[in-house]
Amino acid sequence: MSLAAPPQSGSTSVSPTARRLWRGGRGILLIALLVVAGAVVTVLFGGAQQGGKPLDPDGTSLSGARGLAQLLRARDVRVVRVTSVAEARTAVPEATGGPAAATLLLGDTSFLTEDEARQLTTLPADRLLVGEATHLDVLAPGVTVNGPARSRSREPECALPAAIRAGSAYMGGVALTGPSGAIGCYPADGGSTLVSARDGERTVTVVGDGEFMTNLRLAEDGNAALAMNLAGAHPMLIWLVAPESVPQAAGEASLYELIPDGVKWAVVQVGVAVFLLALWRGRRLGPVVAERLPVVVRAAETVEGRARLYRARRARDRAAAALRGGFADRVTPRLGLPSAAGPDATVNAIAERTGQAAARVGTALYGPPPADEAGLVALAAFLDMLERQVGES
Amino acid sequence: MALTGRAALLALLGTLVVLFAPRPGLAVAGVALLIVALVTVDLLLAGSVRPLRFTRSGDRLVRLGESATVELIVENPGSRRARGVLRDSWPPSAGATPRHLPLDVPPGERRRLVTTLSPTRRGDREAVTVTVRTLGPMGIAARQGSHSVPWSVRVLPPFLSRKHLPAKLSRLRELEGQHPSMVRGQGTEFDSLREYVVGDDVRSIDWRATARRNDVVVRTWRPERDRRVLIVLDTGRTSAGRVGTAPIPLAGETPRRSGPYGGAAIVPGWPRLDWSMDAALLLAALASRAGDRVDFLAYDRTVRAWLPGAHRTELLSSLVNSMAPIEAELIEADPAGMVAAVMTRARRRCLVVVLTDLNSASLEEGLLPVLPQLSSRHLVLLAAVSDPQVAAMAAGRGTSELVYNAAAAEHQNADRRRITTRLRRQGVEVVDASPERIAPALADAYLALKAAGRL
The missing domain is CATH 3.40.50 (Rossmann fold)
Incomplete structure (x- = not known):
């Protein structure tokens, strides 16, 4: 039997046959047997290892005598x-x-x-x-x-x-x-x-x-x-030499000794039942199927990351610039201004359309960045209001 | 082999015997021997799994969001009844139900088992194995074995935007002058002469032809036909980002409640790629009805799919077939390579529709330098799916956190506007729309180009 058995024609089985299991596992089995045999031989010929008890005339351990x-x-x-x-x-x-x-x-x-x-x-x-x-x-x-x-x-x-x-x-x-x-x-x-x-x-x-x-x-x-x-x-x-176990005086039996033998063995039997239960539930019906899944990443994550960076660094200047830029991009075409219109022209046109003070509009659009978070929130709200008024006018 | 709950129950009942037996130690051994004997007998009498024969039939194609049925015929050539359970293993995203099928095949007979697949994502789904567990007559132990019965089901893109098709086709018919309202065709290409009927636009009367005949004759126009449309799908890393709300729930994905939008539920959406495919399918359907030839190319750093000029009757089916297995690759796309691939495949002028993302970093470094090469010969239309989440963030006001979010979103929007302006300056048409709007917007852009005779 030097050749492996040819696959049975038409069989679609992928479970290993008994022969394949034997061929695959016999090496491991042999090694395990050798180990067990070696252990048995050592114990049998190694002499009785009596007495962990110190100063025992039969003790062959280091503390024996x-x-x-x-x-x-x-x-x-x-x-x-x-x-x-x-x-x-x-x-x-x-x-x-x-x-x-x-x-x-x-x-x-x-x-x-x-x-x-x-x-x-x-x-x-x-x-x-x-x-x-x-x-x-x-x-x-x-x-x-x-x-x-x-x-x-x-x-x-x-x-x-x-x-x-x-x-x-x-x-x-x-x-x-x-x-x-x-x-x-x-x-x-x-x-x-x-x-x-x-x-x-x-x-x-x-x-x-x-x-x-x-x-x-x-x-x-x-x-x-x-x-x-x-x-x-x-x-x-x-x-x-001290005896193996100190004999108990009558009437002083421990709780363990009072338990009847049947109960102790029943516990062993329950253990067997639990083991069989584990075998029953542990056997899977078929393999675990792995699948290569596509990555799940939300496209907005980069934007959220930028927002967190702004917040962490309190980057009010950059945040205000972005808000103003967005505002200008949306509002300028509505005002009928060219995209390259200067600040003065834009401010005047907005002030005219909305009725807001030109100075206030100018500060909102081209002023220094807000001094604190509240200022930034207020700026955003003011720009919103301006945009709405431009749209309504 | 496998054990059943009955073996454990037997051992548990044995506990009672052990409890009251006069010699409990022997009773434990006796119960164990009894169980071993019963298991052995049951295993010997159970139906054999290995000689079972399997045949599959059923659906090969299914559209995402719909269900497919795959039939499995089990034939038992053995001499014992095969009774037990069968599991037809499929990848999790194939959504195979039921998980376990009861099996009872008498010797020499065959039975048909049906598995229903409700896939949760696009692509090819391969059956893994069929595992059978046959119980012995006492139901204490079972034999178990697996068979490999290959079958694959291709999950096609759902083409959700086909609901927009009737409206766009009616717009196309208006262009062609075939509309029932008898308005003059707005196409730019001379079609034919026909007799005037009441309701025709008097401006379309051809006086020269009318003079030659005794009747009033009008010219009819039709849009240009037999043009070429090349749809290029970018499958690079930017197409993997998820936007919008997935119309078909993903496997194992539940809406998460978190995020900076006032606690709004964030639903992991669909990849940009899938929205782009949806738009591409609507455009292809429309263009083939309009008499144009449609080619399809999927590219990131290499050609992922190439479908040249399929016949209009089978265009959609072959298009969804070639789109189905495409996944977004997590690599930076190579626009120079993409342009080269387009140039070698499209020698004559055509409308090149690039479905990608308006990502300023990758476009400025990648596409913009090589764009003149492309736009010198072809008309380029760039379609991008915008993120509604960014739009929602841009509207956030009230707290500093929300305003910072709004600022970041404005920054992104400004980037998109800037790159759009630069592209338009180079003669590129740009369509930038939210996931739900991208397909009709792209179709509208195509119709507008056709009406203007720019193809």
Whole structure:
């Protein structure tokens, strides 16, 4: 099929046939298919893009912390990702009273109620609070926030072994003050950005900013070392991450949840109906017919333009001259004067015919241009009157 | 393909089903599948558009202001009934009605559809396409396709001034001495001798012939015949300006209420060109009845139309035919070229009637320098359409705004008078009249020239 199909004899159809549509559109279709296939392949083999959530041990985005979790696992630390207090309780080995056997890493704690926070403190685990922790008074008693601190590379300048071994790290967020006996490291204006304190038998470490643990920063400075020292202190790490959606308490369902499913789908169905309506009304019966139309311009436009110019420039002299010229052209033949008659002869003849004072006629016909608009209007009216009187006489 | 309102209605009814179905998500999918299935079935069962055959017949010519009918015969050679709507597309100014025609052609039969055209301007109107939409048996979906069925209708100038023709012809008969009132023919050319009848002018008695016979014999006179009249239509930019009130409303034009004439409605008028054509048609009709030969030339920078010496029986029809497609060109006319075109076409003396505008700028620079060349061999008559709007402006008084308008109009009038004087000094006859008056005024000027024997 290298030749195009010959046009059917006698057919007057100008609509494209299915074959022509296919021939015309297959290139575009092929490109579209390639693009879609490429997108599918990228998504399938690009790995799961989990966690826009920051500091998630499964998060592979720049703000995730999968890198740190992998490092810890390589060091035989059991990393357990939990999303609720209940899960955390079951994960922690029951050894109440003894020394801590696990580290509890708390990132975003804003979803916890105060009760839940209190339950966490009863767990037999050291607590590592990262970032702007809420319920700080419960989770880390005695540690207070002084103010914001810029995140940057800071030196440890303290006696905490974990920090000394790690060296400089990317710290900041908030400046903290610990209770007496606490160790403050990575000092910033008005406090430390890392505070390690004792709460009974548990060690509580509060870090102002968790960014040094993220995939983005892990490779810089001593970030990785610090993170591993802090989080890998015990063979088990309970990593509490905010759940996908905060479960609602019973009886507090939102309006959206109260709407029955049928209504939501009915809205979708109405959308389909509107789409079909648009298809119905949008299909035109035949082409839009264009036509080359003649220009529409009124012949009087040039005259109007001249009038506007006169008005804009207040050209009373020119306007008066035009009016007088028109008057003279019309009246002179009626007076029986030659067209080349002088001013005096014209003025006298008009004065004679109309009975007006010659001086006044002379001023009207050959005087200076009117001083103002009113004068111009009066001149036009006077010339009209003269013309009428000449005609009637 | 195309959908109808029923498909949307079906989807809307589906909403009720979805609302009360136990599994609404599935119901949405089910309704969608149902609609798709019904549309597919309807499309398959709809009459095919592609094999339809079309034939046109009807009017080819129509005078502006009147209606033409164009018939379209639709033949359905297919095996299914073609039921639906048909649109015969014409340009908007063809004024085609109705827009949509119902169509129902059983297989193997043919139907005749009639489109009425009420054109709103002169020129050739070409049919664009015929689009057919055939509905399926359920009326949910339709097949749609277009066919090209060429046809063109030529819209002729309306020749509105033909109402003046009887009066002018009777004046012509007076000149020829054939008037029933038996007055002496006022022509200048000796025609024949005939016997005196009571009522003849005694001054026309030919005493020499009377002496030779026993009867009183009078001379009869007739106007000169077999002269040449060349009508030259200027189609340059000055002919595009609209003046007066359009006798036939333009498409999509509504009177605008604005302007400096005390709020008077400004109706976009007719181009000068159309008024000039009207005057040219009256002159041509009159001149051909008077036994003169009429040529027609339309010129701006090149020859737009040239109609040499058509026979008097078909002069008007061929004249309107050649005038119909002429449009005003938005370019400055070339009077030197026009004079050259006239000189090569009219070797013998003739009356050259130039229909243009008394535009001082273009005439002084263009026509006046080359006019002696033309008027040395021919008698030149220049006819121009004046603008009644300017006349109305010139009469404005009372406020400074109106007086400024009047001054501008006076300036224009003075220009026209000046150029008219200059033209008359060169021996050119000038007719300057308002749009409604131009045709009879031009005819009168022609009759006056004929009476004076100046042709």
